[in-house]
Amino acid sequence: MEGFDLLNKAFDSRVRLGLMSILIVNQWVSYKEIKNLLDLTDGNLASHIQALEKNNFIEIKKQFIGKKPLTTYRVTKIGENAFKQHISGLEKLINK
Amino acid sequence: MKNSKPENDIGLIKDLMERSSKFSNISGIAVLFTGFLALIGASFIYFDIGFSVSEVHISYNQLISQNGKPDVLNLKLKLLISIASLILIASLITLYFTARNKSGKEGIALFNSSFSRTLKSLFTPLLSGGVFCLFLLHHQMYGLVAPATLIFYGLGLISCSKFSYYELEFLGYLELVLGFIASYFMGTGLLFWIIGFGIGHILFGYYIHIKYDKK
Secondary structure: OOOHHHOOHHHOOHHHHHHHHHHHHOOOEEHHHHHHHHOOOHHHHHHHHHHHHHOOOEEEEEEEEOOEEEEEEEEOHHHHHHHHHHHHHHHHHHOO | OOOOOHHHHHHHHHHHHHHHHOOOOOOHHHHHHHHHHHHHHHHHHHOOOOOHHHOOOOOHHHHHOOOOOHHHHHHHHHHHHHHHHHHHHHHHHHHHHHHHHHHHHOOOOOOOHHHHHHHHHHHHHHHHHHHHHHHHHHOOOHHHHHHHHHHHHHHHHHHHOOOOOOOHHHHHHHHHHHHHHHHHOOOOHHHHHHHHHHHHHHHHHHHHHHHHHOO
């Protein structure tokens, strides 16, 4: 079926799809912020982040604000393109 | 969680894009409070309360038409500007601390990109308005100052509503219309100020509190 070929397996999970949606419209989002937006527990989110990082879809920045560690995430160019393609796949499926 | 329907996925994407990119840490109660501050401050001037300091009562109308003793007019003008500035500063401080508190509870950094976008889009028209009002004061066009603050504030709200609560747009248009009416009926500026900044914020703050904060 047309459209299915554009879908990306990496975005099969709704958590990963949601995570990408957040990162597409924001620069450097913190772990805590993502967790709250997606309403998730720690362990759950971490594995999805790892999966996306393995695909080089997102990049990670670790820094310290005072004494507190702060981890933030940003989407890469590869991730952005993959996500756009995935969305056009979804659109084709809907518009049939 | 597995993929179900493409429609649901698109819905999820849209929802998260919107929620994550909008600044929604303004506290409704804080907005309501700033409305009260404006209401009290503006009524104070409009109804000429507490001006016995000058021993001569001067109404807002006399002030903007420059009808009266110059030194008394000057004193009242200074008082008016001081009160207005105090209200503005007190409101900004209240909003800042409640927003910090709210974002702290939700574990979100206050100074994220949606916050800076909101601030920028609000303050560009607002500061332009402020500078313009200084020129109005300089040319002694006192009657247009209050309407001008309403107009520029309205423009600021309309432009920042894209990055924050979309309802801010309605409040913006309200301020804009009030500002235009007040410009036509010169001398009624403060009265519209009471409606726009006072009652407008009280109603808006209450609405935000009921709709978003209670959840």
